[in-house]
Amino acid sequence: xxxxxxxxxxxxxxxxxxxxxxxxxxxxxxxxxxxxxxxxxxxxxxxxxxxxxxxxxxxxxxxxxxxxxxxxxxxxxxxxxxxxxxxxxxxxxxxxxxxxxxxxxxxxxxxxxxxxxxxxxxxxxxxxxxxxxxxxxxxx
Amino acid sequence: xxxxxxxxxxxxxxxxxxxxxxxxxxxxxxxxxxxxxxxxxxxxxxxxxxxxxxxxxxxxxxxxxxxxxxxxxxxxxxxxxxxxxxxxxxxxxxxxxxxxxxxxxxxxxxxxxxxxxxxxxxxxxxxxxxxxxxxxxxxxxxxxxxxxxxxxxxxxxxxxxxxxxxxxxxxxxxxxxxxxxxxxxxxxxxxxxxxxxxxxxxxxxxxxxxxxxxxxxxxxxxxxxxxxxxxxxxxxxxxxxxxxxxxxxxxxxxxxxxxxxxxxxxxxxxxxxxxxxxxxxxxxxxxxxxxxxxxxxxxxxxxxxxxxxxxxxxxxxxxxxxxxxxxxxxxxxxxxxxxxxxxxxxxxxxxxxxxxxxxxxxxxxxxxxxxxxxxxxxxxxxxxxxxxxxxxxxxxxxxxxxxxxxxxxxxxxxxxxxxxxxxxxxxxxxxxxxxxxxxxxxxxxxxxxxxxxxxxxxxxxxxxxxxxxxxxxxxxxxxxxxxxxxxxxxxxxxxxxxxxxxxxxxxxxxxxxxxxxxxxxxxxxxxxxxxxxxxxxxxxxxxxxxxxxxxxxxxxxxxxxxxxxxxxxxxxxxxxxxxxxxxxxxxxxxxxxxxxxxxxxxxxxxxxxxxxxxxxxxxxxxxxxxxxxxxxxxxxxxxxxxxxxxxxxxxxxxxxxxxxxxxxxxxxxxxxxxxxxxxxxxxxxxxxxxxxxxxxxxxxxxxxxxxxxxxxxxxxxxxxxxxxxxxxxxxxxxxxxxxxxxxxxxxxxxxxxxxxxxxxxxxxxxxxxxxxxxxxxxxxxxxxxxxxxxxxxxxxxxxxxxx
Numbered sequence: 001x002x003x004x005x006x007x008x009x010x011x012x013x014x015x016x017x018x019x020x021x022x023x024x025x026x027x028x029x030x031x032x033x034x035x036x037x038x039x040x041x042x043x044x045x046x047x048x049x050x051x052x053x054x055x056x057x058x059x060x061x062x063x064x065x066x067x068x069x070x071x072x073x074x075x076x077x078x079x080x081x082x083x084x085x086x087x088x089x090x091x092x093x094x095x096x097x098x099x100x101x102x103x104x105x106x107x108x109x110x111x112x113x114x115x116x117x118x119x120x121x122x123x124x125x126x127x128x129x130x131x132x133x134x135x136x137x138x139x140x
Numbered sequence: 141x142x143x144x145x146x147x148x149x150x151x152x153x154x155x156x157x158x159x160x161x162x163x164x165x166x167x168x169x170x171x172x173x174x175x176x177x178x179x180x181x182x183x184x185x186x187x188x189x190x191x192x193x194x195x196x197x198x199x200x201x202x203x204x205x206x207x208x209x210x211x212x213x214x215x216x217x218x219x220x221x222x223x224x225x226x227x228x229x230x231x232x233x234x235x236x237x238x239x240x241x242x243x244x245x246x247x248x249x250x251x252x253x254x255x256x257x258x259x260x261x262x263x264x265x266x267x268x269x270x271x272x273x274x275x276x277x278x279x280x281x282x283x284x285x286x287x288x289x290x291x292x293x294x295x296x297x298x299x300x301x302x303x304x305x306x307x308x309x310x311x312x313x314x315x316x317x318x319x320x321x322x323x324x325x326x327x328x329x330x331x332x333x334x335x336x337x338x339x340x341x342x343x344x345x346x347x348x349x350x351x352x353x354x355x356x357x358x359x360x361x362x363x364x365x366x367x368x369x370x371x372x373x374x375x376x377x378x379x380x381x382x383x384x385x386x387x388x389x390x391x392x393x394x395x396x397x398x399x400x401x402x403x404x405x406x407x408x409x410x411x412x413x414x415x416x417x418x419x420x421x422x423x424x425x426x427x428x429x430x431x432x433x434x435x436x437x438x439x440x441x442x443x444x445x446x447x448x449x450x451x452x453x454x455x456x457x458x459x460x461x462x463x464x465x466x467x468x469x470x471x472x473x474x475x476x477x478x479x480x481x482x483x484x485x486x487x488x489x490x491x492x493x494x495x496x497x498x499x500x501x502x503x504x505x506x507x508x509x510x511x512x513x514x515x516x517x518x519x520x521x522x523x524x525x526x527x528x529x530x531x532x533x534x535x536x537x538x539x540x541x542x543x544x545x546x547x548x549x550x551x552x553x554x555x556x557x558x559x560x561x562x563x564x565x566x567x568x569x570x571x572x573x574x575x576x577x578x579x580x581x582x583x584x585x586x587x588x589x590x591x592x593x594x595x596x597x598x599x600x601x602x603x604x605x606x607x608x609x610x611x612x613x614x615x616x617x618x619x620x621x622x623x624x625x626x627x628x629x630x631x632x633x634x635x636x637x638x639x640x641x642x643x644x645x646x647x648x649x650x651x652x653x654x655x656x657x658x659x660x661x662x663x664x665x666x667x668x669x670x671x672x673x674x675x676x677x678x679x680x681x682x683x684x685x686x687x688x689x690x691x692x693x694x695x696x697x698x699x700x701x702x703x704x705x706x707x708x709x710x711x712x713x714x715x716x717x718x719x720x721x722x723x724x725x726x727x728x729x730x731x732x733x734x735x736x737x738x739x740x741x742x743x744x745x746x747x748x749x750x751x752x753x754x755x756x757x758x759x760x761x762x763x764x765x766x767x768x769x770x771x772x773x774x775x776x777x778x779x780x781x782x783x784x785x786x787x788x789x790x791x792x793x794x795x796x797x798x799x800x801x802x803x804x805x806x807x808x809x810x811x812x813x814x815x816x817x818x819x820x821x822x823x824x825x826x827x828x829x830x831x832x833x834x835x836x837x838x839x840x841x842x843x844x845x846x847x848x849x850x851x852x853x854x855x856x857x858x859x860x861x862x863x864x865x866x867x868x869x870x871x872x873x874x875x876x877x878x879x880x881x882x883x884x885x886x887x888x889x890x891x892x893x894x895x896x897x898x899x900x901x902x903x904x905x906x907x908x909x910x911x912x913x914x915x916x917x918x919x920x921x922x923x924x925x926x927x928x929x930x931x932x933x934x935x936x937x938x939x940x941x942x943x
Contacts, residue, residue: 026820030898030901031895031896031897031898031901031902032896032897032898033897033898034816034817034820034898034900035817035820035898035901036817036898036900036901036904036905037905038821038904039817039820039821039824042821042824042825042828043824046824069923069924069927072919072920072923072924073920075916075920076913076916076917076920079912079913079916080913083909083910083913093910094909094910094913096894096905096906096909098894098895098896099895110895112894112895112896114894114896114901114902114905114906114909117905117909117912117913118901118905120913120916121905121912121916124916124917124919124920125916125919127920127923128919128920128922128923129828129923131923131924131926131927132922132923132926132927135926135927135930135931136832136835136926136930138930138934
């Protein structure tokens, strides 16, 4: 008999959105406030794990068709890529830069190349965390 | 002059060509014919030096190798080097001619044989012509290696492999000792050149390293030249093909040690340690070798022990000759110069007769299929030429006229008689032992020579005991021993030709301080009715009686207990060492991780705590410490409780939960100490690890699952308490010793430098982004590792299920 987990699923639908939003907040906020790629990535992973818990691996996999191993690898590649990019500009490896840009909607915004590096960190963390949990849970 | 180098390196260069010659031409002509060109051309080249060297000239050529370190291949041709060079190439040519007929073109891997032989020849030439100590050492080891390869030529036989291994172990052991001695010599003399060291002799003789260097170099010489007690490898090396035994183990390699002792005589001669070791060990080897040779029934083993014995004779003569350095120019000095001359003379003679005898044994082995004297006998009428050669060689070895062995043995007796009268180095007390030992050993030598000749060729011919139909050896095989046999006789009648042109220059290079003109030393077959001649008559008389009555007493020698043999001790030593190291390794390499952790932690504690105590590192300075708040105390107490719970928990769930609690309390500490990023991360990571622990717990095997508290062990308690104490002391002591200003001030400018208000994040992604990059790589690798471990396992399980 299939257990009745209506409440869990309903709560998950809302909670996942909140967690994902919060994790994006943590990620974007990292430059000036507590947060950053690592914790942002981990909380994203926790949202995905919550989805797996309530809807089952098969269903989530149908909807999120991401190979998390590749995601982790892409994250590492992005991180290394930002380092290499600075070499192309004649600077030492992994030199970061930042500047203030006047964007149409956001107004005066600070853009930092460190964010791209942090994106790599976040992707690597998400990929690895979900990958480990998936591997272990599939091991039946 | 470059031609000399071409000739020294010719064997190595030609060795490269041998495989091609073997592959393409062996069917038409035996590869040995091509190889023969090498020693023959070098021999002819070296012969051209004889007149110049005999008139006192020396030649020196330098080829840069590692000039920055002063390492050059310096070749130096003087009398001694030339004598050895002629022996190596001369006997080498004869041995190759012999091997052409001895080694089958069809059955044997001839390319291997000749490559090894050429390698050996080149190494030996390099050895005797080197003036540079390190280059000499290099060639020395190369002779060991190539001799190892040659002994194990028939590698499918167990005896060959064992003999090769033993020879290798012993000679390389001595070689390393010699290298140490050379390095000490280089340190003392501050030069690599042997001649410069000899020139600086005054500096060296008073030096503290003089005796250690002497002992180390002698170790090398004694192991190589099979002196007592290192001679045990030589009889086992008889598993090699007979041309190899004849070349390496009678004429050349075993004389490398003799060469070294002769070369070093100007440096170390005159010291009592040198005299007693060289002369004493030489005499012991002489007696031991001749006595043990009597026990042998195998012809090659008999010759091996006789080689050991004869090498001892030469060595003791060199030892006696070193007294000339002590006395210096003068009448007594000249007396002992003659001993050195005798050593060189016997060295040459031994090469001729021992080479021919080995070849004779090879012929007997080849033609009858037997090498054991218990099966042989009466070969005189079947193999008359071989018998004649054996007679010439054997009687020369026994020291009878009209063969060259007689002359050198007379000179040997003269030398031991002189030394007993020398009256220095304590010789006045036990000097009388020298002639007695020499005389007794000569009797034994006489007896085993008789056994060798007459048990093999005399007596009754018993063809039924032999595996082949016996006939005289082919002419080609006889050429080399005939030439050597003719030399034996020729030298008896015209010894002074050899003495004048070859031996006297060699003598000059051993004893450069003696102001004698060439042609000083004359060898004469008849020098009046003196003590030496009487001794020889005694040897012949007693030896003859002993030989005739051999049946009565030989069993006494043969029943010498196995347990007292040097070989037995060597084997015991080797297996004992193996057992010891095995048991030692098994004792501490238990395979238990707990034990290894105990070692690691104990060493950690011993090293750190020890050095803290030793260097008075435990000094506390609490003046800069912050005030402790009530929250800190509460948290610490809670953490202590949680830790104790982990340790004392009787089931694992409790331990896991307590561990989780500990982790959350750490994150609370981060909150108190204002590290929000750390607190966030710690909380999430702690959650994940706790979940993973629970997963592991859930999958514990049902079998042997015991729900127990950790068993108490005192050692573990002591080590863990000591470990905790060490780390705590170290942390507290380090806290009070901040040597430099921390660099935090720099990171506080994060907004200006990196445009970030969050310093932690700025450090992670900007200032120290490299660490982060590698950390995420580590994370990814860990994730892939888990994936692979899990999937490999399930794949294997699937395979097992389908099977």
